[in-house]
Amino acid sequence: MTDLTADLAINGGAPVRTTLLPYARQSITDEDVAAVAAALRSDWLTTGPRVPAFERELASYTGARHAIAFSSGTAALHGAAIAAGLGPGDEAVTTPMTFVATANCVLYAGAEPRFADVDPGTLLIRPETVREAITTRTRAILAVDYAGQPADYAALRSVADGAPGGPAVLIADASHSLGATLHGRRVGTLADMSILSLHPAKILTTGEGGAVLTDDDRLADRLRRFRNHGIGAELAARRDWTYDMVELGYNYRLTDIGAALGSSQLTRIDAFLERRRALAAHYLARLGGHAYLEVPAVAPGAHPAWHFMFVRLRLDRLRVGRGEVFRALRAEGIGVNVHYIPVHRHSFYRERYPDVSAPIAEAAYERLLTLPLFTGMSTADADDVVAALDKVTSAYRAG
Template sequence: MSLDDKNTLAVEGGSPVRNTLLPYGHQCIDEDDIKAVVDVLRSDWLTTGPKVAEFEKRFAEMVGAKYAVAVNSGTAALHAAAFAAGIGPGDEVIATPMTFAASANCVLYCGGRPVFGDVEADTLLLDPSSVESKVSPKTKAIIAVDYAGQPCDYDALKKLSDEHGLILIADACHALGATYKNRKVGTLADMTVFSFHPVKHITTGEGGMVVTDNPDFAVRLCAFRNHGITADHRQREAEGSWFYEMAELGYNYRLPDINCALGLSQLKKLDKFVARRRQIAALYDSAFADMPALFSLAQRDDRKSSYHLYVVRLNLSKLNASRQQVFGALRAENIGVNVHYIPVYWHPYYNKLGYGKGLCPVAEKAYEEIVTLPLFPAMSDRDTGDVIKAVKKVLRVYAE
């Protein structure tokens, strides 16, 4: 086989499918976004100003929640939610290992201990039956992650949390714009957390949000993002007062007006962004439907994913290559694949805390097989076609 043969993998000296790398995710910024930020830069407010409250109001309306509290990252949102839930030393919180570490780290920040429930094999969402088996007298809350953009089984998780007196926190950082039984993500748990990192559905550069219908949670969230202080400087200015009190130990997790202006502009395009993500996912679904060496994650009929990620699992029994080899071959074709995620408790820090392999066998097996393909709204049909072409090329060569 000659080196210029289109079937020769780039990793073996052939020509790549693309000449430039296609990342797995990327922000979509237009002139309206830029103007919104510039307008704030020319205003009297740069940090906590009127755009914060406007962004919170619009976001709450968008997801159907009563209260929204903006913070400076998705991680800060998780920390704030854990704090508002009253998690502290001696408390256990059931979380999923198939997530970014922040979903469990927020429990550690508050002095609690994460307990990991396993995932469903076909969706990689937190398995309610595994959660139920992990509930103990020390359990205070459940943190459910809407992995890749598909909502968890919130009816089952809410039933569990109600039966055991637990607080249900939805980590919906992957799922802005998704629905569960025709209900919007943001209305399904006691508190719901979102991220506005550049690869997410909308971006504020860095940023996050916690939404809730509980006024007590909202008050605690607002204070926590501002050092635990009960009134911010705008309230004091309006009242002509200098006095404030720090009632609890909080953090500086405020999101500046600059970022909120970008968020407001991006929010107007959310429906368009989610629709495009779904179009790309549908193209992938169709292209990979009959490939024995690969299968896409299952999508439940009662849910509509907003597709933050498009994750496939390799059927390694049908390949003469490892996941690492497939990953490297796709990268050589200039397809910016990734892996989401290493099980949280496999990380060295968690090993030091006494966690070890074998806790969640379904998640661990999945980790060895998963690959994330590029998916973001600015991808063209040609970009999507390049991904499909590269996947088929690599798996054809590596198939037994």
């Protein structure tokens, strides 16, 4: 067998790309810049008219009755945990295959996260394992639309409704899935509350930012209050100097500068999604049936938003681990990443919850790679990723 490892860039060979293709990159146009500049020149850098305008546009796009903007996805998750009524003695069932912020919000509220394992094809939380993790203390189910595919909310709803301690609140961490649909229904309308992250790596950005989408008027009121120190009426609604803090809240407000960017971006959301879906389809077509990789399964009824594309290495057919493949791909100029280190494997969580069992998430993590996918990427860029994957995996093949 010929040794192909000498050709790898990590060993001094010519790289597939001479400049790094990042795994994510925001799309910013002159119109975005002009919208932000107009906000900067206005009287309102924050708590002005652009935030409610952006909220109305987000609500109208997603079909949710309310969109409540926050300063980050993490702040929005914190708000959702509080609005769901989570507190000491309560539990929320969530997935280990997510960014730590998803589980952290449960702890912020003084409640305890419980981890339910994922589906081996999609890496989405499995309603069956959620059912097994539920106890009389469960007050919420916190699913994550991993990689941009909606979780199975109909099945999760029936698990939530049947919780032994009374119906649990169903929360979607939709940080990856703005614009996705499930059986024709839009993300934002599938759970009691859906959380968006508007970080630059995400589908749409406000710089830092987030939002909660909900149809429930009561939850919306609570969320608005919570993001503004727990003060009842917002600034614009006040008639004089008085205001009343009715519960402990935070300053989690989005700025008008961020909202201006968000509104401008939202006018291009359909094009963003079309491009992401085209790139994902290209990856799936070129990498499906690959000798050394497995591509994700698409969830039944899902039209994903594809925040990122992930593959799993067939380590049984390679003579190196994921770390070597990762480093070799980076040397080839491909900005691969890994989403995610399972939450319960972080030191903080390991110490507190040493007995978590999530064998599917753990096994997937050992083999996971995130491939570059963003709106400004070309099909030729995706072909470079495929070429680098072919080059590196065939150089490292076993036998």
